[in-house]
Amino acid sequence: MYRLYDFLPSGNGYKVRLLLTQLGMPFELTLLDIMKGETRTPEFLAKNANGRIPLLELESGVYLSESNAILMYLSEGTDFLPTDRLAKARVLQWLFFEQYSHEPNIATSRFWLTHGMGMEKQQALADKQAPGYAALQVMEDRLADHPFLVEDRYTIADIALYAYTHVAEEGNFSLENYPQIRAWLGRVREQANHVLITQAEF
Amino acid sequence: MYRLYDFLPSGNGYKVRLLLTQLGMPFELTLLDIMKGETRTPEFLAKNANGRIPLLELESGVYLSESNAILMYLSEGTDFLPTDRLAKARVLQWLFFEQYSHEPNIATSRFWLTHGMGMEKQQALADKQAPGYAALQVMEDRLADHPFLVEDRYTIADIALYAYTHVAEEGNFSLENYPQIRAWLGRVREQANHVLITQAEF
Secondary structure, three states: OEEEEEOOOOHHHHHHHHHHHHOOOOEEEEEOOHHHOOOOOHHHHHHOOOOOOOEEEOOOOOEEEOHHHHHHHHHOOOOOOOOOHHHHHHHHHHHHHHHHHHHHHHHHHHHHHHOOOOOOOHHHHHHHHHHHHHHHHHHHHHHOOOOOOEOOEOOHHHHHHHHHHOOHHHHOOOOOOOHHHHHHHHHHHOOOOOOOOOOOOO | OEEEEEOOOOHHHHHHHHHHHHOOOOEEEEEOOHHHOOOOOHHHHHHOOOOOOOEEEOOOOOEEEOHHHHHHHHHOOOOOOOOOHHHHHHHHHHHHHHHHHHHHHHHHHHHHHHOOOOOOOHHHHHHHHHHHHHHHHHHHHHHOOOOOOEOOEOOHHHHHHHHHHOOHHHHOOOOOOOHHHHHHHHHHHOOOOOOOOOOOOO
16 A cells, blocks of 8 residues: 655645545555655655655555656556657646746745744735746646647646645635635546545544 | 757756767757747747756657656666666666755755856855765775665666766866765766767767
């Protein structure tokens, strides 16, 4: 059975929890508190030198890090990843977009605000507004004439982008002017075996 | 023939130029000056809504963005990408690590310093030192007992990490204390058909 090292408020971890659940793959959850340094202990660094969750332990005892690499690994050969070469590249395009243009703005703002660092990070929060909204606009434009991000069906690209977009307001990003994104969030929520970010039992 | 929209000083663009050359694939280069806003024109935004280079135009006229997604697309079925499922996931792990933990610190510092923004960005540059060196340490640890990042052979993981690591000093990151990285840079440079980041003719 897989073991997932995770921190429940993490959207990066949530991506993996959601996919594993929708694939019907059982897994054990080892929760670590990143606020208490539990991902920077010598024991955990021996598992992941980069000191981050989520970290997936395979049945062979091998560890795999980086949420979107884990999504790719788990979805290969399933309905959650297209087999067509270009469509697969489009999925990857959205996954790299997520980690480079979306997560560092929207997720980092949410992290600071939900962990009581709003005052200390005021300037940095302000600096993240424009690039965060620019990332949301890229999604809005795509979703204006497509129900999902790739191939008009639900894939790991949707899982990866849903993770932090559906809690964007916790990072002080309003979705009021993004009706296409709001409709898409609803379509993602309607997928079979959807789970919530806070869900701890699987 | 492929067409690559690019900006020569860009390490992200360099990854694609290097791989295309090492694959022996001819391509035409359309150079855009990001400092003059040439990637934010309506014409370019119609090609890539995210307004960034590199952008690869396929022979079919389809556009593919995100440097590491382009590397994955071009390398599939070649010696530059393993076929084993876990090894491929390890390549992806390094590619996402590169875009999340390495590039935003080392490449962004280099961009500011080489484009005359050193004074204006002093605090941000200082803030990027610790996470940038932490990313280099993750590489150093891996390379201490492996000649390359994945499967002990040269893959797109090496291309992706080489792009900004070999010019880290331009971003004020010294490689003096990273002997394993320096030896690996030499091994990457020795690969057949290596090109330089500044090379404009292919």
